[in-house]
Amino acid sequence: MVTEPVGLSNNLPIKRVMPARVGDTDIAVWRSASGVVSAWLNRCPHRGMRLSHGFVRGESLACLYHGWQYGCDNKCKYIPAHPALEPPTTIQTMAYTVVEKHGVLWVSLDGTPEIPALFEKLQPVRSISFNCSNEDVLSALAETTLTCDDGQVLSASDMQSQNILILDNPQNKPKLAVLFQKSSAANVTAHLLADNSWSIDGLIRISRWCELVRRRAEIKIPDNRRNL
Amino acid sequence: MSFKLYNYVLSGNCYKVRLFAGVLGINYDSIAVDFHPGQEHKSDDLMQLNPAGTLPIMIADDLVLTETSAMLIWMASKFDSDNTWWPATDAAKTAAIVQWLGFSSDLTSTIGEARLHTMLNRDVKIEKALADGIVALRRIEAQLTEQGLRGGAWLVGESPTIADIACFPYVALAPDAGLEHDDYPAIRNWLYAIRSLSGFVTMPGIHEVHELRNEGD
Amino acid sequence: MAGLERAKEDWYPIAIAGSTVDGEQLDTSLLGINITLHGDKDREISVTADGNNLPVQTRYDHVWTTFSENPRPLFDIPEADEAGRVLVPCGVVRVKCSPLRAVENFLDIAHFPFVHTDVLGAEPHTEVEPYDVKIDETIDEVIATKVKFFQPQAAKSAGDGIVTDYVYRVAAPMVSILYKTCPPKPGSQDVITLFVQPLDEETCNVWPWMALYDYENSMADMISFQQMIFVQDRSILENQLPRKLPLDPKMEIPTRADMTSIAYRRWLKRGGAIYGALTEAV
Ligand SMILES: N[C@H](CCC(=O)N[C@@H](CS)C(=O)NCC(=O)O)C(=O)O
Ligand code: FES
Ligand SMILES: [Fe+2]
Numbered sequence: 107m108v109t110e111p112v113g114l115s116n117n118l119p120i121k122r123v124m125p126a127r128v129g130d131t132d133i134a135v136w137r138s139a140s141g142v143v144s145a146w147l148n149r150c151p152h153r154g155m156r157l158s159h160g161f162v163r164g165e166s167l168a169c170l171y172h173g174w175q176y177g178c179d180n181k182c183k184y185i186p187a188h189p190a191l192e193p194p195t196t197i198q199t200m201a202y203t204v205v206e207k208h209g210v211l212w213v214s215l216d217g218t219p220e221i222p223a224l225f226e227k228l229q230p231v232r233s234i235s236f237n238c239s240n241e242d243v244l245s246a247l248a249e250t251t252l253t254c255d256d257g258q259v260l261s262a263s264d265m266q267s268q269n270i271l272i273l274d275n276p277q278n279k280p281k282l283a284v285l286f287q288k289s290s291a292a293n294v295t296a297h298l299l300a301d302n303s304w305s306i307d308g309l310i311r312i313s314r315w316c317e318l319v320r321r322r323a324e325i326k327i328p329d330n331r332r333n334l
Numbered sequence: 335m336s337f338k339l340y341n342y343v344l345s346g347n348c349y350k351v352r353l354f355a356g357v358l359g360i361n362y363d364s365i366a367v368d369f370h371p372g373q374e375h376k377s378d379d380l381m382q383l384n385p386a387g388t389l390p391i392m393i394a395d396d397l398v399l400t401e402t403s404a405m406l407i408w409m410a411s412k413f414d415s416d417n418t419w420w421p422a423t424d425a426a427k428t429a430a431i432v433q434w435l436g437f438s439s440d441l442t443s444t445i446g447e448a449r450l451h452t453m454l455n456r457d458v459k460i461e462k463a464l465a466d467g468i469v470a471l472r473r474i475e476a477q478l479t480e481q482g483l484r485g486g487a488w489l490v491g492e493s494p495t496i497a498d499i500a501c502f503p504y505v506a507l508a509p510d511a512g513l514e515h516d517d518y519p520a521i522r523n524w525l526y527a528i529r530s531l532s533g534f535v536t537m538p539g540i541h542e543v544h545e546l547r548n549e550g551d
Numbered sequence: 552m553a554g555l556e557r558a559k560e561d562w563y564p565i566a567i568a569g570s571t572v573d574g575e576q577l578d579t580s581l582l583g584i585n586i587t588l589h590g591d592k593d594r595e596i597s598v599t600a601d602g603n604n605l606p607v608q609t610r611y612d613h614v615w616t617t618f619s620e621n622p623r624p625l626f627d628i629p630e631a632d633e634a635g636r637v638l639v640p641c642g643v644v645r646v647k648c649s650p651l652r653a654v655e656n657f658l659d660i661a662h663f664p665f666v667h668t669d670v671l672g673a674e675p676h677t678e679v680e681p682y683d684v685k686i687d688e689t690i691d692e693v694i695a696t697k698v699k700f701f702q703p704q705a706a707k708s709a710g711d712g713i714v715t716d717y718v719y720r721v722a723a724p725m726v727s728i729l730y731k732t733c734p735p736k737p738g739s740q741d742v743i744t745l746f747v748q749p750l751d752e753e754t755c756n757v758w759p760w761m762a763l764y765d766y767e768n769s770m771a772d773m774i775s776f777q778q779m780i781f782v783q784d785r786s787i788l789e790n791q792l793p794r795k796l797p798l799d800p801k802m803e804i805p806t807r808a809d810m811t812s813i814a815y816r817r818w819l820k821r822g823g824a825i826y827g828a829l830t831e832a833v
Contacts, residue, residue: 117519121545122526125516132792149792151804153812156790161545170541171787172661172808173677186677187661187808197804232479235517237468295517309483317476343775344782368771370778371567371642453785455645455756509786512647538782542668 108269109214109221111285111297114230115206118143123167125158127289128202128213134158135204135211138165142178145213147200150174151182157199210285210297222270225279228299231309234316235295238324240286243294246323247271247284252315254281255308282312335363336413340380340391342369344454346446346503348390349537350402350438351409354499356535358413370454403435406496419496430490434497437473441504444470448511449504467513471521474505478520487527494531502528506540552752554826558582559618561723562625564746564758566614567640571596581616582826583751588614611760612640613746626692626722630742630762639770641759641777643748648788649827650725650747650755651796651819656784657727657745658719658811660700666783669703673712676701679808686818693721693818695811706741707776708765709734721815724824725749736764743777752827753794757781798825799832 112126112135123136125148132148134157142165148156155171162168166175166183174193175184182197203214207221209230214220236243244262252260252273260273260281273282281303287295300312336355341348341364355362367389368374376387384391384400392399392408399405410420421427448463450456477489489497506525509515515522528534529543536542565579571590578587586600598605598616605616611631630636646653656662661679663672682698698717705715718730718740725747730740741763748756759777768776797803798820805813819828 113519117523119523124519124522125514127516152806153803153809154791154793154797155787156792159541159786159790161543163545168544170544170665171791172659173544173665173674185806186664186674187679188806189678191806231483233519306483310480313476313479313483317472343779366769366771366775368774371570371640372771372774374771452647453645453782455643509789510782536668538779539786541666541783541786544665544668547674 109205109212109219110287111210112145112213112287113211114233114297115209115211116230117233118211121162123158123160123162125156126211126213127287128215129289131215132156133202133213134160134167135213136160136162136167138162138167138178140165143204143206143211144178144180145202145204145211146176146180147202149200151197151199209299224270224283224299225301227302228280228283229302231282231298231300231312232316233295233297234320235293236320236323237293239291240288240294242323243286243296243319244271246319249322250315250319252282252312255303255305336360336394337409338363338365338393340365340367340375340383340389342367342375342389344538345369345389346449346507346537347388347402347442349503350499351390351392351405352537353502353535354406354409354419354496357499357531357533358409358419359533360409360413403432403438403496403500406435406499410496418493419499421491421495427491427495431495431497434489435500437470438497438500438504440466441470441501445504445508445511445513448513449507452511464511464513467508467511471505471508471513471518474501474524475518475520478524482520482523487524489524494528498524498528503537503540507537510539552583552826553830554824554828555582557823558724558749558826560621560623561619561725562608562615562617562622563725563748564613564615565598565748565756566596567642567758568609568612568614579748579756580750582618582749584618586616611744611746612638613758613760623723626726626728628722628728628742628744628762630740633762635764636742636762637765637770637773639761639763639773639777641761641774641781643756643758644778644781644785645750645754645756646785646788647754647794648791649753649795650749651827652788652791652794653747653755653757653784654721654725654727654745655796655812655815656788657729658695658721658815659809660698660717661808662787663700663702666787667780671702671705671780672700673703681807682810684810684814686814691822693719693811693814695719695814698811705732706734706763706765707768707772708763719811721818724819724822724826725755733764735767739764741765745781749827793829793833795827795829797829797832799830801832802829 110128118137120137126133126135134148135145137143150169159170160167166177168175173186176199177183180198180201182193203217203219205212205219208224248262269286271284272280281301283299285297375389392405444466447458451458451460488494575590589597598607608615664674664677684695687694696718702715703712715732720728728744733739733741744760746758798816
């Protein structure tokens with residue numbers, strides 16, 4: 107099972123929880139007050155509520171339905187309906203391996219994360235979801251180009267794998283990396299990282315370029331090459 | 335009391351006014367209208383007040399207002415002494431805000447309609463409402479993403495404005511119509527920022543920021 | 552389909568009485584089967600499935616129908632006929648969850664501080680004291696008594712916070728009735744019900760109905776209060792996984808506060824009322 111990028115680190119501040127998917131598995135990813143990140147099956151052991159709707163208090167994630175709190179060790183710490191009760195240690199969430207690297211959150215369902223080596227000095231730009239297949243996105247990408255601040259025109263040149271696309275990679279120092287997270291045959295999310303050569307306007311250009319790619323990928327009609 | 339509001343608890347448009355009143359810290363008279371199942375907003379009395387047959391209706395001084403954009407501008411002008419929510423003398427900002435006020439009625443006619451169908455069984459062209467709802471969510475996501483790259487957290491400028499208040503309800507309530515927030519990280523962060531505002535009030539479908547409460551244990 | 556035959560023996564609400572106009576046809580679904588309600592102001596309302604007439608009755612301000620020629624009798628709510636009560640049909644709310652999940656949530660008090668914050672509950676008053684639950688064999692109902700909870704605003708008619716007393720009845724697999732302290736009339740109890748129309752195993756129409764002693768508030772106020780509460784629940788119900796109600800005890804972990812839910816699940820399983828339920832662990 108591949109390790110999936112499920113989000114950009116800066117989209118999960120401390121004391122926050124977010125939903126994510128790896129294949130068919132519905133996941134809650136959360137960051138405690140001290141910064142510890144956990145990824146759990148998105149289902150509260152009590153009555154099945156999605157934990158991604160919960161709230162973080164200190165080092166615990168509380169379920170929205172009845173407020174049961176689970177700590178970073180995945181164990182239930184507190185049951186509000188029985189404040190004096192020490193919850194049995196058998197009450198635990200189903201936990202997955204989550205790793206934070208390159209400004210990206212990676213989740214592995216089978217416990218052996220394999221995170222690709224990337225140029226270190228990349229910054230997160232945005233995540234964007236597509237309602238089409240990965241192939242549609244790749245072909246739309248191949249048909250578009252993106253202009254850097256210095257006028258250089260980037261195109262889909264060095265495709266490392268189906269899951270990572272590196273734009274402009276002369277000495278392993280990409281200007282832009284696109285990481286793909288495949289939720290299903292009809293839904294793909296791309297996480298974009300850029301090097302530090304981009305101005306704010308340049309980053310905004312990247313963001314708009316993603317939207318152009320999405321328009322093309324979703325209509326599935328190959329358009330003429332066009333510069334942005 | 336500052337104004338009178340013909341109000342319906344599940345209406346996202348009425349909620350714009352309730353939310354802004356909460357944030358500004360002002361009290362008002364609320365008159366509950368039996369919108370569902372009673373269709374009281376189409377009754378003779380209310381149709382005379384608002385021939386469009388919509389809610390909310392605001393009685394503000396001598397005005398009868400039936401458009402939430404007008405209500406938000408009136409409330410800001412009257413009660414926000416710092417002029418941050420509606421910076422009336424800043425041409426660029428007010429113009430940008432009005433763009434989003436206009437956009438907020440697209441949210442009503444897409445996500446709002448889809449929600450009436452999915453939640454209250456209203457007869458609506460649901461596929462179109464949902465598809466257009468996704469387009470609307472993507473527009474907000476794109477704007478918030480760009481604002482984030484500029485270092486901002488709000489739809490216009492560096493601080494919250496009535497543009498955020500006007501767009502918040504139906505973006506936040508999209509899951510009621512089956513449009514989840516999973517694909518929209520910038521929207522999620524923005525919703526959280528609005529829910530954390532002092533004076534924030536909830537409505538059914540938008541829950542309390544429990545993390546900010548004193549803990550029970 | 553598991554439980555369908557058993558489910559066909561019960562009555563289900565499909566409309567508010569008097570809400571259809573003459574000649575109007577209303578298509579809906581019941582237990583996954585398309586049915587049509589024909590409004591007629593002179594004669595009784597009729598309901599058809601595939602062109603055939605189904606039994607119909609009007610009770611508790613709703614139109615009820617069943618697929619059975621020989622249905623189980625509709626449950627009794629004696630309070631409905633008590634003089635002085637305001638009867639409040641609250642309108643339909645559609646929910647993407649098993650009808651049984653909707654009923655089970657209605658029986659639960661531990662969620663009040665988190666889902667109905669500052670209305671039906673508030674931290675730090677989260678404790679659920681022990682209460683009594685039994686399955687009454689003579690009338691075949693689940694009954695919970697001596698349920699108590701601290702509530703900041705127990706009803707539209709409540710002023711300050713009070714400890715509210717509750718009694719719960721599950722009168723049919725998809726009907727739940729509660730009796731709670733009535734703030735303006737000490738010694739009496741408000742009656743609030745959830746009538747559930749199973750559209751299919753994973754979707755339902757919920758028709759809340761109330762019989763209250765409240766002379767202060769307008770009908771619109773009372774309906775709004777109940778819709779506020781139920782739509783708060785809706786956002787939970789649409790996010791419980793799996794969508795069907797699990798009956799295998801290995802699937803979910805209850806505590807003492809969940810005794811009513813445990814009894815309800817056991818009663819459903821024993822009676823074969825498993826339409827909308829998951830009988831095996833997944
Ligand atoms: N007048 C517009 C629209 C308000 C509006 O559409 N309100 C909805 C309730 S949220 C309504 O009354 N709809 C009438 C109906 O659906 O019957 C505004 O104030 O923004
Ligand atoms: S379902 Fe999570 S605490 Fe009850
Ligand atoms: Fe509830």
